[in-house]
Amino acid sequence: MYYLAQILIVLILFSIQTTWLGMFSIGGVVPDLALIWVVYCAVHCSRTMGVGSGVITGILQDSLSGGLLGVNTLSKSFIALFFSALKDKFYVEGVIPVAFFLILSSLFDGLVFYLSMNTVLGGEVATSFLYQSLPAYSLYNGIVGPVLFFALNHLEGWLKLKTSKFYMTWVK
Amino acid sequence: MPNKGPKGRKNIILVFSILLFSLALMSLSAKQQKEMSFLDSLTSLTLSPFQSLFTQSVQSVSDVINNYFYLVSVSKENERLKLEVDKLGNEKNELIERISRQKRLAGLMAYQEDRKKDSLVASVIGRDATQWSKVVVINKGSRHGLKKYLAVVTNSGVIGQIIFAGPNTSKVLLTIDSRSAIDSIFQDSRVSGVVVGTGKKQCQIKYVPNTAKIKVGDRVLSSGLGGIFPKGLFIGTVFQVVKKKQGLFQEITLTPGSDLSKLEEVLVLLS
Numbered sequence: 391m392y393y394l395a396q397i398l399i400v401l402i403l404f405s406i407q408t409t410w411l412g413m414f415s416i417g418g419v420v421p422d423l424a425l426i427w428v429v430y431c432a433v434h435c436s437r438t439m440g441v442g443s444g445v446i447t448g449i450l451q452d453s454l455s456g457g458l459l460g461v462n463t464l465s466k467s468f469i470a471l472f473f474s475a476l477k478d479k480f481y482v483e484g485v486i487p488v489a490f491f492l493i494l495s496s497l498f499d500g501l502v503f504y505l506s507m508n509t510v511l512g513g514e515v516a517t518s519f520l521y522q523s524l525p526a527y528s529l530y531n532g533i534v535g536p537v538l539f540f541a542l543n544h545l546e547g548w549l550k551l552k553t554s555k556f557y558m559t560w561v562k
Numbered sequence: 563m564p565n566k567g568p569k570g571r572k573n574i575i576l577v578f579s580i581l582l583f584s585l586a587l588m589s590l591s592a593k594q595q596k597e598m599s600f601l602d603s604l605t606s607l608t609l610s611p612f613q614s615l616f617t618q619s620v621q622s623v624s625d626v627i628n629n630y631f632y633l634v635s636v637s638k639e640n641e642r643l644k645l646e647v648d649k650l651g652n653e654k655n656e657l658i659e660r661i662s663r664q665k666r667l668a669g670l671m672a673y674q675e676d677r678k679k680d681s682l683v684a685s686v687i688g689r690d691a692t693q694w695s696k697v698v699v700i701n702k703g704s705r706h707g708l709k710k711y712l713a714v715v716t717n718s719g720v721i722g723q724i725i726f727a728g729p730n731t732s733k734v735l736l737t738i739d740s741r742s743a744i745d746s747i748f749q750d751s752r753v754s755g756v757v758v759g760t761g762k763k764q765c766q767i768k769y770v771p772n773t774a775k776i777k778v779g780d781r782v783l784s785s786g787l788g789g790i791f792p793k794g795l796f797i798g799t800v801f802q803v804v805k806k807k808q809g810l811f812q813e814i815t816l817t818p819g820s821d822l823s824k825l826e827e828v829l830v831l832l833s
Contacts, residue, residue, distance in 0.1 A: 405612035408688035408699065412823065418762055422693055441576065445583075452587070453605040454691035456725050456733040460587030462692065467580040475573070503694050506588065507740070515694075515740050516760065523761070527693050 395549050396443075399542075403427055404450065419526045421534040422496065424451045428466045429488075429495055429535070430542050432473030444470025458506060465502035469495045485536040492535035496528035606699070606728040613688035613699065663827075669717040670829050680832035682706060686825045687731070694761065696739035698722075698825055703730045711790050713831040719796035719819025720744065720784060721828060732830075736822050737765055737797065745787040746797055748780050757782065757797055757816060763823070764801060767814040774812065776803050782816055792831065 403423045411420045424447050432440035448466030452459045473491070481487060500523075507515045667683065674681050684706075688699035702708050708727045714734045715721060722742060726733040735742055742759040746767065753774040755767040770776060780800040786793025796819045804813040 401609065401612055404609055404691055405616045405688075408609070408691050409613055409616040412689050415823070418823075420693060424691065441580075445580070448584075449587075449601070450605055451691050452591075453601045454609065455695050456602075456690065456697040456735060458588055459591030459601070460584040463587055464580065464584035467584065468577075471573075471576060471580065500694075503692075507694075519761065523693075 395553075399545070400427065400447065400450070404454065408454065416530065417526060419523060419530055421530045422499065422527070423534075423538065424448075424462070424466065425469070425495060425499055425531060426492060426535045426538045427542075428470050429473055429492060430539055432470040433477050433483075434543075434546065437474040440474040441467060441470045444468075461503055461506045462499075464506070465499045468502075469498060488536045488539050489532040493528045493532040496531040497524060500524040500527060602726050602733075603728045606731045606733075610687065610699070610701075610731050614701070617687050666827050670827060673715075673717040674829060682708070682830045682832060683827055684708075684732075684830055685827055695741070696736040696759065696761065696822070697725070698734050698736065700732050700734055700828060700830070701730070702830065703728045703732050705729050707832055708732050708830055713791045713795070715795060715829050715831060716820045716825070716827070717829075718821075719798060720791060721818070721820050721822060721825065723790050724830065734828070737818055738763065738822055744791055744797060745785045746782050747785045748774075748776060748800075749783050750780060751775060754785055755782075755814070765798065765816040765818060767800075767816055768811065770812045770814055772805055772810060772812055776800060776812060776814060778803060 407420075407423045411423070414420060428444045428447050431443035434440075435443065444467040445463060448463035449459075451462040451466065455462065473495075476491075500519075504515055504519060504524075670683055674683075682702060684700035684702040686698045687701045690697040700714075704727045708724060710724055710727055712724045713720065714723060720737060722734045722736040722739070724732050725735040737744065737757065737759055738761065739759040740761040742757075742765075744757045745754065746757045747754045751774060753770055753776065755770040757765050757767050759765055767782065778800050782797045782800065784791035784793060784795040784797060798816040798818040800814055801817045802813075802815040806813065
C-alpha cells in the first residue's frame, strides 16, 4: 500500500507538472517536480529505491516530454545515485541544504539536456540557455524544493502511520 | 577498509549500467522513434485521465479560491447575501466561460469552413513534463484519424505539428520548441526563411539575407514547402530585426500569432 501511494504521488506530480504548473511560470520557467521528487526519494529512501525511482521517473518524464528518450533517465538516475551516496556523508535536511543541493541538481539536469541535444540529437539549443534559462530554472527549483520536501515529509509520515495501522489490522 | 572494494566496484557497475541504459535509450529513440511509441502510448494512456481531471478542475478550483477569499472577510449579517452573490458569480463565470468557449469554437469553425479542408477540433489537456521542450497534449489521437506530422493551428495562426499520435491523445510540438522548423515567407516582401523555435516565448527566422528589407510588424506565412504546413498559414509577426555588419543573414525575432501559453482548443489539419 505504501508503494501504491508512492506511485499515486508520482502520477499526481506529473499531472500537476503537465497541467497546472504553467500558471506559475516565471518568464517561461517552471519548477521540475520530477527532479525534486527524485532528490527526495534518494535522500529519504534506501539506495535501491532511490536509484530505482530516479530511473523510473526519468523514463516517465522522457516518454511524456516528446523529446529524446534517455536524457532525463540519464540525469535523474545520476542525481538519484549521487544523493543516495551523499546522504550518508552530508546532512540533506533543512531549507538551505535542500535548496542548495536542488540548485546543483538542476544545473546538472540542464547541462545533461544541453549536451545531449547538441551532441546525440544534433539539435540546436542556443548557448544563451546556459546563462539565462538554466540559472532561473535552478533557482526556481531551489525555492520550490524545500516547500515540496516539507509537504512530502508530512505525507510520508502520515502514510507510514496509516500503512502500519493497516498492516497491524490485517495481521490480526 | 576491506569493505570499500566491493562497494566501490558496485558503484562503478551501477554508474556504467545507468550510462549504458540511457545511451541505448537515446540511440534507439534517435534512430527508431516508432519502436518507442509503445512506452509513449502507455504513459499517455495512464496519465491522460489524471491530466483531463486536473485541467477541468483548474477553472473550478480558481473559482472556489477566488470566492473563498471574498467569503473569509464577510460578517455573519451579510453571509447569506454574499453566498448568494457567490452562487450568482459562479453561474456568471460558468456562463462567461461557456460563451468564451463558444466564441473560440465559432472562430475555429469559421476558419475550418474557410479552409474547406478536413480538420478536427481538439482540446489541450496537458503540457510538456519537462522544462526544456515545448509540447502540448491534445485529447484526440489515432482513433480520431490523427497521425504524425499533421499541422496544428488556431484561428490566430500555426501552433505546431503532431509528433506523436497515441490512441486517444497526441503530442503537438509547438513552433517555439527548439526542434521546430517551418519553411516560411514574408507576406509583403515574399522573402523566404526558416522559422525556428528558441525554447522561449518567441521564434527566430533564419537565413534571411542582409539585403532583404524586413521591418518590425511584417507578417510571416508558411511557404508550403516541407509538406507539413499548407501554404499561406499565418505564423507570426516580426518583433525585432538586427542587421549585423558581419555575416550574411539578419537576426529576426518573431512573435507567434497564437498565444502558445494559453492554448485551449486547436484545429488539426487532416489533409
